[in-house]
Amino acid sequence: MHTRAVLSRSSLVLAGLFLAGCATSVDMSDLRARVDNDESRLHKLQSQLGSSGGDQLNSQIADMEARLDRQKARLESLRGRLDTIDHRIDQLRGQIASAPAPQPSTQPAPAPGGTTPLAAPVPGAPQGGSPGENAKSIYSQAMRDYQSGHFTLAQKEFAEVISRYPSSYLAGSAQFWIGQSLFYSKNYKDAIDAYNQLIQKYPESGKKADAFYKRAMSYELMGDKTQAIHYYKKILEVFPAENDLDEKAKRRIKNLE
Amino acid sequence: MENRTLLSFCRKKTAIRKHVLALMAVLALSLHLEGLADAIDLSVISNRTGLMFKLAYIPVTSGGTSSRATQEAQKLILRDLAESGYFDVSIPEPDLVAKLQAIGLTGEGTNALAAGGYEGVAAARVTEDQTGIHVLGIVRDPVSGKVLLSRQYTTSGAARHAVHRFVDDVIYQFTGLSGIARAKIAFIGKNPRRGYDLYTMDFDGEGLHRLTFDHVLAYSPAWSRKSHHIVYVSYLHMEPQILSYDLRTGKRSALARFPGLNITPDFSRDGVHLAVALSKGNRAQRTEIYVTTLKDRKFNRLTFSRSNNLSPSWSPSGNQIAFVSDRDGHPQVFVMDSDGTNVHRITFNGFYNVSPAWGPSGDLVAFVCMNDRHRPKICLTTPDGSRSIQITHGRGQDDSPDWSPDGRSIIYAHQVRGKSVIMKMFLDGSHNHRIGTFQRDVITPMWAVP
Numbered sequence: 001m002h003t004r005a006v007l008s009r010s011s012l013v014l015a016g017l018f019l020a021g022c023a024t025s026v027d028m029s030d031l032r033a034r035v036d037n038d039e040s041r042l043h044k045l046q047s048q049l050g051s052s053g054g055d056q057l058n059s060q061i062a063d064m065e066a067r068l069d070r071q072k073a074r075l076e077s078l079r080g081r082l083d084t085i086d087h088r089i090d091q092l093r094g095q096i097a098s099a100p101a102p103q104p105s106t107q108p109a110p111a112p113g114g115t116t117p118l119a120a121p122v123p124g125a126p127q128g129g130s131p132g133e134n135a136k137s138i139y140s141q142a143m144r145d146y147q148s149g150h151f152t153l154a155q156k157e158f159a160e161v162i163s164r165y166p167s168s169y170l171a172g173s174a175q176f177w178i179g180q181s182l183f184y185s186k187n188y189k190d191a192i193d194a195y196n197q198l199i200q201k202y203p204e205s206g207k208k209a210d211a212f213y214k215r216a217m218s219y220e221l222m223g224d225k226t227q228a229i230h231y232y233k234k235i236l237e238v239f240p241a242e243n244d245l246d247e248k249a250k251r252r253i254k255n256l257e
Numbered sequence: 258m259e260n261r262t263l264l265s266f267c268r269k270k271t272a273i274r275k276h277v278l279a280l281m282a283v284l285a286l287s288l289h290l291e292g293l294a295d296a297i298d299l300s301v302i303s304n305r306t307g308l309m310f311k312l313a314y315i316p317v318t319s320g321g322t323s324s325r326a327t328q329e330a331q332k333l334i335l336r337d338l339a340e341s342g343y344f345d346v347s348i349p350e351p352d353l354v355a356k357l358q359a360i361g362l363t364g365e366g367t368n369a370l371a372a373g374g375y376e377g378v379a380a381a382r383v384t385e386d387q388t389g390i391h392v393l394g395i396v397r398d399p400v401s402g403k404v405l406l407s408r409q410y411t412t413s414g415a416a417r418h419a420v421h422r423f424v425d426d427v428i429y430q431f432t433g434l435s436g437i438a439r440a441k442i443a444f445i446g447k448n449p450r451r452g453y454d455l456y457t458m459d460f461d462g463e464g465l466h467r468l469t470f471d472h473v474l475a476y477s478p479a480w481s482r483k484s485h486h487i488v489y490v491s492y493l494h495m496e497p498q499i500l501s502y503d504l505r506t507g508k509r510s511a512l513a514r515f516p517g518l519n520i521t522p523d524f525s526r527d528g529v530h531l532a533v534a535l536s537k538g539n540r541a542q543r544t545e546i547y548v549t550t551l552k553d554r555k556f557n558r559l560t561f562s563r564s565n566n567l568s569p570s571w572s573p574s575g576n577q578i579a580f581v582s583d584r585d586g587h588p589q590v591f592v593m594d595s596d597g598t599n600v601h602r603i604t605f606n607g608f609y610n611v612s613p614a615w616g617p618s619g620d621l622v623a624f625v626c627m628n629d630r631h632r633p634k635i636c637l638t639t640p641d642g643s644r645s646i647q648i649t650h651g652r653g654q655d656d657s658p659d660w661s662p663d664g665r666s667i668i669y670a671h672q673v674r675g676k677s678v679i680m681k682m683f684l685d686g687s688h689n690h691r692i693g694t695f696q697r698d699v700i701t702p703m704w705a706v707p
Contacts, residue, residue, distance in 0.1 A: 149573070
C-alpha cells in the first residue's frame with residue numbers, strides 16, 4: 001500500500017515536472033524563434049547599411065544588437081532552469097526506480113493511468129535489490145571506473161546496464177558513455193558504432209548532439225576527412241541552436257578543408 | 258481588432274498557467290527533494306580514509322644527551338604519523354619503552370605490544386654529526402618481531418626532510434599508498450605593507466619560502482612538479498596576466514598576456530597541458546576556457562558560450578575539465594571533455610557554486626558552495642552531479658579548495674573576521690586544523706601536482 005502511495009505521489013510530481021519542463025521548452029522555442037528573427041532583421045539592416053549608410057540605421061543596428069544580447073541572456077537563463085528541472089526529474093526517476101516494485105499477488109491491480117516501473121529487469125538480472133537500484137548501482141560503478149580512466153571496465157559495465165535493464169532511464173546515457181569509453185581507448189571505429197546506436201535507439205537523449213560531434217571527431221581521428229567534414233556539417237544542419245557545438249564544428253570544418 | 262485582443266489575452270493566460278505550473282512543480286520538488294543534497298555516500302572514499310592502524314612508536318636514544326634537533330625530529334615523527342590519518346599512534350607505557358630502548362631495535366620484546374592490539378611497532382634513532390642528521394627507521398611486526406622496514410635516512414639540511422621520507426615509507430609499508438610528507442603547497446601571501454607575493458611551503462606548513470617580491474595583487478597558483486613550473490595570475494604589469502615561474506632557474510616569463518583577463522590557470526596531471534581562462538579583449542570581459550602547453554604556447558579555445566567560463570580543473574585522466582560558467586544565469590560548475598565537447602552541469606543546489614577542484618582519484622569534485630546563511634563553504638560532488646554534500650561548517654568563509662596528492666585531504670582558505678588562513682581537513686571533516694604559521698592573510702592555496 002505504502003509503495004503504491006509513493007509511486008502514485010511520485011507520478012503526480014513527475015507529471016507536474018513534465019508540464020513544467022514542457023512550459024520551459026516552449027518558452028525556449030519561442031525565444032529561439034525571436035532570436036532568429038532578430039538576427040535575420042539585423043543582417044537585413046546591415047546589408048541596407050552597406051548600400052545606403054546613415055546614422056539612423058546605425059542606431060537601429062545598435063538597438064537590435066542590445067536586444068539580441070538581452071534575449072540571448074534570457075535564453076541561457078531559461079536553459080539553466082531547464083537543466084535544473086531535468087536534473088531533478090532524473091533524481092525523481094531514480095527514486096521511483098529505486099522504490100520496491102509492487103507485489104502482484106498482494107497488491108490490487110493498478111488503476112488506469114497508474115505508474116509502471118521505469119526499469120524492468122530481463123532474465124538473469126541480479127535479484128539483490130530493486131531493478132532501479134541495481135541499474136543505478138552498476139551505472140555508478142561504471143562512471144567511477146570511467147572517471148578513473150578504466151575505460152575497458154567502464155565500457156563493460158555500461159553495456160551491462162543496457163543489456164540487463166534496457167528500459168531503464170539510464171540506458172541512453174550508458175550507451176553514450178560506451179561510446180566515450182571506446183573513444184578514449186582510441187577505438188574510434190567501435191566508438192562510431194556506439195554513437196550511431198545512441199542516435200538511432202535513443203533519439204530523445206540529451207547526449208544526441210554530443211554523439212553527433214564525437215562521431216565526426218572519431219572519423220577525423222581515423223583520418224577519414226570526407227566523412228568527418230560530412231558529419232561536422234550534419235551538426236550545423238541538425239542542431240542549429242547548439243551554438244557551442246556549431247562553433248566547434250565550423251572550426252573543425254575550416255581546419256579540415 | 259477584437260480577435261487580436263482575445264488572442265493576446267489567451268496568450269497571457271497560457272503564459273500565466275505555465276508559470277503557475279512551473280512554480281507548483283518547483284514547490285513540490287523542494288518539499289520532496291529536501292535533504293537529498295546530503296545523500297552523498299562518503300563510503301566511496303572510506304576505503305582510504307577509513308584505513309587506520311594501531312601503531313606503537315618507540316623513540317630510541319643513543320645513550321648520550323640528544324641535541325635539540327634530534328629531539329625535535331622525534332616529535333616530528335610522532336606528529337607526521339598522527340597527521341597522516343592512517344595511524345592511531347601512541348608511545349607505550351614508559352617501562353615498556355625503556356625495556357625496548359634498552360634492547361635496541363632487535364625485535365626482542367616487541368611481542369609484548371601485540372597484547373595491546375598494536376599492529377606495528379615503529380622505532381627511530383635520530384643522531385647528528387658533522388655530516389648531518391641521520392634517522393635510522395625501523396618498523397616491526399609486534400607478533401613475530403619480523404622487520405617490515407629498516408632504512409637509514411640522512412640529510413645535510415633540516416631534520417624534517419629525513420623524517421618526512423621515513424614517515425612516507427612507513428605509510429607505504431602499511432597501506433601500499435604513497436604518503437604526502439614530501440608534497441608541497443603554493444599560496445599567495447599578503448605582504449606586511451602592500452601587495453601580495455608567491456610563497457611555497459611543505460605539506461605541514463614548515464619550510465616556508467618566498468618566491469617573488471613584486472608587492473602586487475596575485476592569485477591562483479598552479480604548480481606542476483613534473484614541469485618544475487608554478488604559473489599564477491599577477492598584476493605585475495597592471496593587468497591580470499598569467500606568469501610562469503621556472504623553479505629550476507628562478508626566471509619568470511609571461512605565459513598569457515592577452516588584452517583583458519588572463520586568469521585561473523590549472524595544470525593537467527602530466528604537467529604538459531594548462532587550461533586557462535582568457536577574455537582576449539572581449540568588451541564585456543567575458544572569459545572562455547583555452548588549453549595550451551608551456552612548450553608551444555598555442556591557445557586552443559574550448560568554450561564558445563556567450564557567458565563567463567573560468568576556473569578550469571583537470572580530471573586526473575586528463576580527458577575532462579571541470580569549470581565554472583554562468584551560462585545558465587548563475588555561476589555553476591560544469592564538466593566538459595578536454596576537447597570542449599560533452600558539456601554538462603554538475604551542481605544544482607543554490608545559485609553560487611564555483612572554484613571546482615577535481616580529486617586525484619577522479620570520483621569527486623570539490624567546489625565552493627553557499628550555505629544557508631549565504632556564506633561560502635566547501636562542498637563535494639560526484640563528476641556526474643548525482644550526489645553532493647557540504648563538508649565545511651561553522652563560522653567564517655571558506656574558499657579555494659584543493660586536494661592533497663593522495664586524495665584524502667583538502668586544503669582551503671578560511672576567513673574569519675577578515676583574517677585568512679590555510680586549513681587542512683580529511684574528507685570526512687576530521688583533523689580540521691590550520692597549517693603553516695604565515696602571519697598575514699593567505700589566498701588560493703594549491704597543492705603541487707606530483
